[in-house]
Amino acid sequence: MAATVIDGKAFAAKVRGQVAEHVTRLKGDHGITPGLAVVLVGEDPASQVYVRNKGKQTVEVGMASFEHKLDASVSQGELLELIGKLNADPAVHGILCQLPVPDHIDSDTILGAIDPAKDVDGFHISNVGLLGTGQKAMVPCTPLGCLMMLRDHHGSLSGMDAVVIGRSNIVGKPMAQLLLGDSCTVTIAHSRTKDLAGTVRRADIVVAAVGRPEMVPGDWIKPGATVIDVGINRIERDGKNKLVGDCDYASCAEVAGAITPVPGGVGPMTIACLLANTVTACCRANGLPEPEGLTA
Numbered sequence: 001m002a003a004t005v006i007d008g009k010a011f012a013a014k015v016r017g018q019v020a021e022h023v024t025r026l027k028g029d030h031g032i033t034p035g036l037a038v039v040l041v042g043e044d045p046a047s048q049v050y051v052r053n054k055g056k057q058t059v060e061v062g063m064a065s066f067e068h069k070l071d072a073s074v075s076q077g078e079l080l081e082l083i084g085k086l087n088a089d090p091a092v093h094g095i096l097c098q099l100p101v102p103d104h105i106d107s108d109t110i111l112g113a114i115d116p117a118k119d120v121d122g123f124h125i126s127n128v129g130l131l132g133t134g135q136k137a138m139v140p141c142t143p144l145g146c147l148m149m150l151r152d153h154h155g156s157l158s159g160m161d162a163v164v165i166g167r168s169n170i171v172g173k174p175m176a177q178l179l180l181g182d183s184c185t186v187t188i189a190h191s192r193t194k195d196l197a198g199t200v201r202r203a204d205i206v207v208a209a210v211g212r213p214e215m216v217p218g219d220w221i222k223p224g225a226t227v228i229d230v231g232i233n234r235i236e237r238d239g240k241n242k243l244v245g246d247c248d249y250a251s252c253a254e255v256a257g258a259i260t261p262v263p264g265g266v267g268p269m270t271i272a273c274l275l276a277n278t279v280t281a282c283c284r285a286n287g288l289p290e291p292e293g294l295t296a
């Protein structure tokens with residue numbers, strides 16, 4: 001049986017369309033333009049590409065984009081001062097500081113300085129706590145994108161066995177909380193898990209967020225399971241530079257019921273969810289109803 005391919009590129013375009021519709025309503029009915037501020041410190045080439053894409057897509061859905069590019073030598077105090085200004089600026093509804101920041105800056109201090117209501121990355125400890133206790137939080141974009149795709153494919157996730165491979169703060173742990181919130185029975189596997197293959201074989205839903213190219217083979221997948229591959233790994237194959245996920249796509253797709261490809265699966269959903277979070281933050285800040293289907 002060949003798996004259904006979950007097309008993240010098309011799904012992300014649909015989410016951006018929903019965001020754009022909501023932005024039009026906010027502007028037309030309330031005179032409010034949602035605004036996203038992105039702070040980039042230094043010249044890391046990958047971060048520059050991410051920030052450029054975020055800015056472009058923010059403008060495309062009709063929101064205001066505020067980019068702050070700071071020299072790598074900026075002091076932590078200067079960066080905190082900028083974040084304080086953005087926290088106080090009513091035109092800014094979402095703030096994101098692109099990671100990694102240079103070594104002389106403590107990323108936890110920076111993330112902790114962002115107003116939790118504007119924390120569209122969902123990394124502030126308050127949002128982590130709110131998510132963990134099942135309350136209204138700003139949810140990290142990548143796991144939110146995975147959840148949206150799973151809900152779209154399955155409808156209800158209630159009672160399903162889910163295994164999340166990876167326990168990072170930005171993907172694995174919030175992903176597990178979201179699946180628990182949707183009443184899955186959740187196992188978090190990691191580098192010290194004793195029987196990873198056996199653990200994954202029990203899962204109706206597998207979310208792989210490890211950062212190891214093609215480490216999950218098809219014979220770990222329960223027939224018919226849904227495989228969400230978060231991994232983005234650059235490898236050399238046949239003399240070519242290639243992007244692959246954490247799952248071996250060819251063998252997993254033979255066994256799974258549905259699977260996300262890499263590229264074109266989870267990746268495009270991350271920025272779409274950042275835009276969704278910004279609209280959500282804007283609605284909450286203004287006491288307006290939140291967009292349906294764009295939050296956890």
Ligand code: NAD
Pocket residue numbers: 142165166167168169170171172189190191192193196209210211212230231232233266267268270
């Ligand atoms: P991380 O390095 O912070 O965490 C990796 C996790 O994998 C750790 O918790 C570790 O315990 C676990 N792990 C490592 N080796 C393992 C093994 N052999 N068996 C089982 N578990 C193991 O990584 P991250 O930030 O969570 O990212 C994971 C992957 O997802 C990376 O490839 C990253 O590029 C990708 N990613 C993609 C997006 C996106 O937008 N699609 C966003 C964030 C991360």
